Amino acid sequence: MKNKAIAWASSALLVMLICVATIAQTPAKPMAEPDLIFPKGQRAPATNFTGTVWVQQLIEPDSAFNIPVGYVTFEPGARSHWHSHAGGQVLLAMGGIGYYQEKGKPIQILRKGDAVKCPPNVPHWHGASPTVEFRQVAIIPNTATGRVTWLQPVTDTEYNTL
Numbered sequence: 001m002k003n004k005a006i007a008w009a010s011s012a013l014l015v016m017l018i019c020v021a022t023i024a025q026t027p028a029k030p031m032a033e034p035d036l037i038f039p040k041g042q043r044a045p046a047t048n049f050t051g052t053v054w055v056q057q058l059i060e061p062d063s064a065f066n067i068p069v070g071y072v073t074f075e076p077g078a079r080s081h082w083h084s085h086a087g088g089q090v091l092l093a094m095g096g097i098g099y100y101q102e103k104g105k106p107i108q109i110l111r112k113g114d115a116v117k118c119p120p121n122v123p124h125w126h127g128a129s130p131t132v133e134f135r136q137v138a139i140i141p142n143t144a145t146g147r148v149t150w151l152q153p154v155t156d157t158e159y160n161t162l
Contacts, residue, residue, distance in 0.1 A: 036135075037094070038071040048150050051078025051127070058137070066143050074098070074134045079127025079159060082151035087142025089118040091126060098134035099162070100126045101154075107162045110134065120145075125154045 041056025052075040059069040079099065091100065098110035103123040110116065118124050128134035140147055
């Protein structure tokens with residue numbers, strides 16, 4: 001009787017150890033971000049971006065509100081070309097991991113909740129990290145002075161200097 005109890009306890013312990021080992025080897029699922037607020041929109045033109053970028057225009061400029069607002073999704077590794085805005089630009093990080101760089105300065109990492117003021121007429125670029133997409137709201141104030149001046153593509157060397 002005592003041998004049966006020991007055998008049963010040993011078997012139960014072995015089953016528990018197998019279960020713990022199996023759970024430990026199962027990769028944890030990353031926490032999902034909440035449902036997206038805005039749709040991805042239309043694919044952005046390849047003439048101004050490297051990689052796959054999606055733009056959903058949220059507010060079109062008009063005579064009363066001359067402030068275009070867009071929702072931009074950069075797939076991993078995607079980025080804008082160097083560009084500037086005569087009236088500046090504001091970026092609101094909505095999710096993922098983004099990069100932002102002004103000419104002559106180091107790359108900044110952007111995460112959900114970060115906000116950036118891009119100064120008027122300062123060449124800069126922004127996009128996703130190499131492995132994680134990035135979502136942003138882009139606001140372009142003072143468009144009467146000009147909306148955007150597109151410059152050259154960001155090279156792989158510039159992009160990978162982080």
